[in-house]
Amino acid sequence: MTFRSDDSPDERTRAEAALRESEERRELALEAAEMGTWDYDLVGNVCHFDERARKLYNLSSGSLDHRPEGVTAVVHPDDVGPMFDEIRKASDVDGDGRYEIDYRIAQTDGSYRWLRAWGKAKFEGEGPARRAVRIVGATRDVTNEKTARALRESEERLRAFGEASQDVLWIRDAETLQWEYLTPAFETIYGVSRERALAGDNLAQWANLIVPEDRAHATSQIVRVRDGERVSFEFRIKRPSDGEIRWLRDTDFPIRDPNGKVVGIGGIGHDITKDRRAADRQEMLTAELQHRVRNILANIRSIIGRTAGNGAAISEFRDHLEGRLAALARTQSVLTRSPGEGVDLEVLVREELLAQAADEKQFTVSDSRVRLASKAAEAVTLAIHELATNAVKYGALVQPSGRIDIAWRTEPRNGVTWLVLDWIERGVSIAPDRASRQGFGTELITRRIPYELRGTGTMDLRTDGLHAEIAFPVEGAVDSLSARDDGKART
Amino acid sequence: MTSGGAKHPEFEGISVLVVDDDYYQATDAADAFAKVGATVIGPCGHVDQALASIESTAIDCAVVDLNLGFGASFDVPRCLKNRGIPLLIVTGYDESMLPPDLKGTSWLDKPVHRTALVRTMAQALRDACGALKIEHPGRTWSADQKAPALRLSTTGAQWRRHLPSGVRDGHNDRLWCGWISGSL
Numbered sequence: 001m002t003f004r005s006d007d008s009p010d011e012r013t014r015a016e017a018a019l020r021e022s023e024e025r026r027e028l029a030l031e032a033a034e035m036g037t038w039d040y041d042l043v044g045n046v047c048h049f050d051e052r053a054r055k056l057y058n059l060s061s062g063s064l065d066h067r068p069e070g071v072t073a074v075v076h077p078d079d080v081g082p083m084f085d086e087i088r089k090a091s092d093v094d095g096d097g098r099y100e101i102d103y104r105i106a107q108t109d110g111s112y113r114w115l116r117a118w119g120k121a122k123f124e125g126e127g128p129a130r131r132a133v134r135i136v137g138a139t140r141d142v143t144n145e146k147t148a149r150a151l152r153e154s155e156e157r158l159r160a161f162g163e164a165s166q167d168v169l170w171i172r173d174a175e176t177l178q179w180e181y182l183t184p185a186f187e188t189i190y191g192v193s194r195e196r197a198l199a200g201d202n203l204a205q206w207a208n209l210i211v212p213e214d215r216a217h218a219t220s221q222i223v224r225v226r227d228g229e230r231v232s233f234e235f236r237i238k239r240p241s242d243g244e245i246r247w248l249r250d251t252d253f254p255i256r257d258p259n260g261k262v263v264g265i266g267g268i269g270h271d272i273t274k275d276r277r278a279a280d281r282q283e284m285l286t287a288e289l290q291h292r293v294r295n296i297l298a299n300i301r302s303i304i305g306r307t308a309g310n311g312a313a314i315s316e317f318r319d320h321l322e323g324r325l326a327a328l329a330r331t332q333s334v335l336t337r338s339p340g341e342g343v344d345l346e347v348l349v350r351e352e353l354l355a356q357a358a359d360e361k362q363f364t365v366s367d368s369r370v371r372l373a374s375k376a377a378e379a380v381t382l383a384i385h386e387l388a389t390n391a392v393k394y395g396a397l398v399q400p401s402g403r404i405d406i407a408w409r410t411e412p413r414n415g416v417t418w419l420v421l422d423w424i425e426r427g428v429s430i431a432p433d434r435a436s437r438q439g440f441g442t443e444l445i446t447r448r449i450p451y452e453l454r455g456t457g458t459m460d461l462r463t464d465g466l467h468a469e470i471a472f473p474v475e476g477a478v479d480s481l482s483a484r485d486d487g488k489a490r491t
Numbered sequence: 492m493t494s495g496g497a498k499h500p501e502f503e504g505i506s507v508l509v510v511d512d513d514y515y516q517a518t519d520a521a522d523a524f525a526k527v528g529a530t531v532i533g534p535c536g537h538v539d540q541a542l543a544s545i546e547s548t549a550i551d552c553a554v555v556d557l558n559l560g561f562g563a564s565f566d567v568p569r570c571l572k573n574r575g576i577p578l579l580i581v582t583g584y585d586e587s588m589l590p591p592d593l594k595g596t597s598w599l600d601k602p603v604h605r606t607a608l609v610r611t612m613a614q615a616l617r618d619a620c621g622a623l624k625i626e627h628p629g630r631t632w633s634a635d636q637k638a639p640a641l642r643l644s645t646t647g648a649q650w651r652r653h654l655p656s657g658v659r660d661g662h663n664d665r666l667w668c669g670w671i672s673g674s675l
Contacts, residue, residue, distance in 0.1 A: 291558055302519055
């Protein structure tokens with residue numbers, strides 16, 4: 001808008017009034033938008049700031065014009081370079097002249113505030129002489145938007161961590177002790193949906209999931225955190241979905257406001273069920289190992305006493321003892337080779353016979369597959385050992401015409417499956433003094449087997465050789481999965 | 492087998508339940524107690540047999556293994572303890588294995604010598620008698636530790652011979668049984 005000298009006074013007054021009104025409107029709008037304006041004279045290299053802009057840029061209010069050095073002094077060092085880049089870009093005659101930048105401006109207290117400036121360059125001249133002469137624009141404080149956004153982003157990041165975590169993360173209000181935040185891992189660990197967990201008095205509901213023995217301790221820990229302590233404690237829950245007991249370790253901490261008052265309780269719940277089970281199993285294995293070692297020692301003591309009991313010569317005592325300990329050792333090594341799987345009866349019998357250097361032409365062994373649990377395996381190994389030792393000394397294995405058939409079968413007795421093992425010697429001429437012998441082997445078969453395996457054991461010395469029968473219920477003594485009922489012996 | 496010859500007159504007429512799943516150890520223990528004059532009940536190698544014996548027989552004390560073939564089991568010691576029958580645990584497990592309600596029970600590690608077995612069982616019997624304090628409205632009666640071993644039994648019948656007449660009055664055997672175990 002230009003004024004011409006020949007305008008009439010009325011027109012001039014009207015035009016001046018319109019201009020005032022327009023400027024007033026612009027001023028009100030800029031004030032409402034909290035924007036300061038500036039005008040950067042590129043030719044004179046000086047920048048003019050209005051009152052609000054000077055406040056925004058923290059510039060002395062005495063002078064309206066500022067050299068660029070004065071401006072760069074208040075801009076954050078990292079933002080100075082980008083500012084000049086933006087000025088160059090806006091001044092580019094081939095560009096659109098737009099200027100827009102966010103930068104940090106130093107405040108009197110040493111802090112920085114974020115400002116966003118928008119501007120437009122004005123060009124003069126034509127062709128090669130064309131150049132930008134000024135950039136005019138406005139600036140606004142965007143610190144709040146910036147921090148709000150940063151906060152939102154950081155919150156979203158944390159939420160993403162929370163959603164992905166296999167631990168339950170939660171926050172309770174310190175006043176009401178109610179959950180304000182609970183991550184989805186809760187559903188996996190506790191077996192209760194988040195909606196249900198958050199409904200009603202959710203502190204009481206959570207406490208109800210804890211097994212009664214651990215409940216009071218767990219809830220008291222929450223109170224300790226409210227009083228400002230950090231705590232870590234372990235407790236068990238019973239999942240309502242499947243009744244499973246799970247172990248949790250909670251690490252809880254107070255969340256404070258800037259004045260130090262506890263306003264929230266934060267917690268991380270880690271499922272330690274697997275660790276606990278592994279530790280329990282380890283403890284159980286150690287206890288069982290200790291039990292086994294001591295029991296074997298007690299067994300050896302008993303075997304020594306019984307081996308010495310018949311008043312035999314020391315050399316015979318040593319031979320018997322060594323043989324029995326070797327049989328005991330063989331059972332142990334087979335049992336520990338595949339713990340929990342039991343011992344294959346055929347392997348057990350063959351190993352005992354071969355340990356006595358028995359000639360394979362003199363015996364047959366059933367090939368029906370049966371696996372014995374440790375307790376039965378131990379007793380049966382020793383029984384076969386005694387039978388084989390006797391056969392080598394007095395029976396079928398010392399006489400050329402002697403034969404042994406070792407056969408077993410499973411059969412029902414009173415509704416329970418029994419294993420029946422027969423040791424049948426043939427072609428043996430019996431020495432006259434043999435019938436009276438009541439040794440270790442006889443006690444083992446006729447007393448120990450009935451006692452330990454709730455079975456029966458007989459030793460019958462017939463005219464052509466010994467016939468021993470060992471029978472016991474297989475439940476607990478044989479792994480039922482592998483015990484087949486075919487009972488066919490290879491003869 | 493000569494070591495069990497020490498005289499233990501307190502076992503005369505006392506019944507000892509022997510529980511161990513190992514035949515040799517069970518029969519060795521039974522033999523040790525028989526030699527000192529005790530009446531051996533069992534031996535029992537299985538939990539159900541042991542529980543049935545406790546139920547059906549007057550038992551004064553018991554020696555019990557914790558593992559009866561299927562890992563540690565506390566059914567038998569608990570049953571004995573609930574009935575106030577003195578017991579001695581003989582096992583290959585470590586003592587830390589005991590659950591809280593059985594802590595303090597007499598204990599021997601395997602392998603155990605028969606002399607130690609008999610001596611420890613006798614001590615457990617004496618301890619049980621010494622700890623016994625029977626209270627009745629109007630009078631209090633404590634067992635004298637120097638008195639001959641009290642006859643402990645599940646029926647309570649043998650107890651009554653040692654109780655003052657005023658205490659015995661007005662109670663039948665069944666009531667005695669519950670009352671005595673409650674005050675042990």
